[in-house]
Amino acid sequence: MRADRRPVELPQELRTLRTGVRIVLAFLPGVASTPTELCDAQQDIHVATLLPTVPPGRP
Template sequence: MATDASPTAPLEHPHDRPDETPAERADRNFVELLQELRVAQTGVQILFAFLLTLPFTNRWTTITDPEQVVYLCTLIAAASASALLIAPVALHRITFQRGVKHVVVHTSDKLALAGLCCLVLAVVGAVFLIVDVVAGGQLAGILAALVAALFSTLWFVLPMALVPGRRR
């Protein structure tokens, strides 16, 4: 992502073109980011909707105090993920045509990463809750840890391993 508004900004991505201006690069990067966010937003919205319905089910009265804590943390993680993953749209809308697209792209990238982290927490919490109710706490802890490891590996470790020497 371009964070430098000068016409001589270094190419930071293999798809950056030398004939591309920083403004064009920022536009392209923002469009790519929005395409990625559409997938994540859909997932978090479905999960969030599911979590919102749980307290209104018949079995909710049998939930234990620790399960309530996990539920509330999971709900807050899903709400936070939703806010963070939708924030780039609001950020773009409010700063539209103010000449700060490169800042919007850079900030939106950070918001999206934070949103993905919250989404991982929400998914892990939901898995823990469901497995805990269905099969018990010990298995819930094991499976939630495995899901956390899977998401962390696929969403964070693998991408970082593919780009050696690059850190966020």
């Protein structure tokens, strides 16, 4: 993102970004449940990729 954008353009770009993130996250559970043979390193990478998508617990 360029620093010289007008402040009024930022909310629209954030809405677009949020929609894209929701679309990507919608497909992650399907990928996570796909049965495949993974070596230990691949399993570690897979888990490390999915952990940031877990919603935080409620207090």
